[in-house]
Amino acid sequence: MVNVGILGATGMVGQRFINLLDEHPDFNITDLCASSRSAGKRYEDATTWYLDEPMPECVKDIIVSETNPNDVSNDTEIIFSSLPTEFAAKTEKSFAKDYVVASNASALRMEKNIPLIIPEVNPQFLDMIEIQQKENNSDGFVITNPNCSTIALTLTLKPIQDNFNIKKVHVSTMQAISGAGYNGVPSMAIMDNIVPFIGGEEEKMESETLYLLGSQNNGDVSPCDFNISASCHRAPVVDGHTEAVFIELDDDVNIDDVKEKMSSFKALPQELNLHSAPKNPLIVSEDENRPQPRMDRNASDGMAVTVGRLRKDQAFDNSFKYVLVGHNTIRGAAGASILNAELINNKIL
Ligand SMILES: NC(=O)c1ccc[n+]([C@@H]2O[C@H](COP(=O)([O-])OP(=O)(O)OC[C@H]3O[C@@H](n4cnc5c(N)ncnc54)[C@H](OP(=O)(O)O)[C@@H]3O)[C@@H](O)[C@H]2O)c1
Known part of the structure; x- marks a missing residue:
């Protein structure tokens, strides 16, 4: 199993991530991050849950962390990001030093050597990852999905x-x-x-x-x-x-x-x-x-x-x-990032 964290975990897309990752055969949720308004609270107390499906039991007692790479467990490998665009660029790059960041936000979508991917459409853009890692001298990298x-x-x-x-x-x-x-x-x-x-x-x-x-x-x-x-x-x-x-x-x-x-x-x-x-x-x-x-x-x-x-x-x-x-929040957001991460997990990790 690959341990994963979610940025923006209390939001609309963050909740979809949780719902889709609950009982995922390859990914295990270890970290939930949000703003300082939510950090320090149990996930269940920090979140206004909007999905029809009930909140998965496994996340209710997780304490929400600050959105900071130092606050994420060491054995986490993939970070899913549903951060508001205005905070995403800098934050996602800071996580990408050590983690694979699969992002929904638009901030880095068109940036050189950051692949914007729909796995059925342009998986060949994954070649950019190696160039990105070399340029940044990093173990991790960012991959994004479209709007x-x-x-x-x-x-x-x-x-x-x-x-x-x-x-x-x-x-x-x-x-x-x-x-x-x-x-x-x-x-x-x-x-x-x-x-x-x-x-x-x-x-x-x-x-x-x-x-x-x-x-x-x-x-x-x-x-x-x-x-x-x-x-x-x-x-x-x-x-x-x-x-x-x-x-x-x-x-x-x-x-x-x-x-x-x-x-x-x-x-x-x-x-x-x-x-x-x-x-x-x-x-x-x-x-x-x-x-x-x-x-x-x-x-x-x-x-x-x-x-x-x-x-x-x-x-x-x-x-x-x-x-x-x-x-829009499944194929158009959380599901898209998860499919990207499944492709990465199959081809690269
Ligand atoms: N909704 C969609 O259909 C959709 C589709 C594609 C892409 N997207 C993109 O996905 C991202 C999230 O969208 P959303 O609809 O989930 O938004 P949302 O419901 O407003 O949720 C925003 C999330 O970001 C957290 N957050 C806010 N300010 C923060 C800060 N300063 N530092 C760290 N975390 C912060 C919030 O935490 P608190 O609860 O603590 O405030 C919350 O968890 C956006 O970039 C959006 O453009 C959305």
Whole structure:
């Protein structure tokens, strides 16, 4: 078993980490860290638990630590980070001197030689780890996962990019409130409403998607070269991001071909049979009313993205469109970091 710690353990993503790591076959939770508001308290007393599943017994009595590498047990190997972005960069780098840091935060995502990974999409970016360790003369390193809405979108684009020539992507999101954290969106702002702005989200979706689908050589990333435009909105849904995606290709396409490429899509995590890897990363629904966040966010324990309403666009040439739903705090956050760590554990540790 590999001992693991969690930074931001009392937050929305931190709770998902705990839930997904409870009874994990390879990882054992040893350390829970949060802000000085929570440090020194029993985890159960420090946390406003929001998940439907009960808090696992094994964490209730753990005393929350300060977020400091010196306060983490010596035999811990992997640190999962769900720190707020503003504290993440410096803190994660300080942990990376000795530990493997698998981070959700956006702070280090696009930094040179810090791999931003979706294991089904760009596992070859793991080559950056050796360069990062040499540069920093460190035993540990940082690996990051993308933004929650980017992960779901990019998973659906990968089999399309592998089989067709993408010219343009437009995406319009309806994002769950849990994506903003526990204190994120006031109920008076979101009930009976749609909020048409999520700070930084459109920029992240556009840049991270091109980066993930690009190529890398010795740590230099060449983003892929299609055009992408995102419009991001907050909707009164607790968990599960919905995205309406419009794609233009260079050539005409048979929609059944696209359906087949998406539903048969499998990659390295499925080949390696990693514990958190869904059997099929993409589930294609034929039902005209699906996907819906309440019904589809938990597909394959929240690790698969459901695609529906896949159809040709009648207004634009060489174009088709679909709707997707992905679980933002599982596939889009904690589950993504855990799958990254499972890949590292399989390939590197
Ligand atoms: N929610 C999502 O769907 C999602 C998806 C992808 C990525 N992310 C990213 O994951 C990170 C966490 O998001 P979240 O939704 O879990 O936020 P959250 O619910 O607000 O939780 C924040 C966590 O960070 C801790 N914290 C706050 N200030 C700190 C400080 N100065 N030093 C150390 N710890 C501190 C908090 O501890 P206390 O309880 O002690 O205050 C809490 O454990 C963010 O970077 C976010 O962008 C979130």
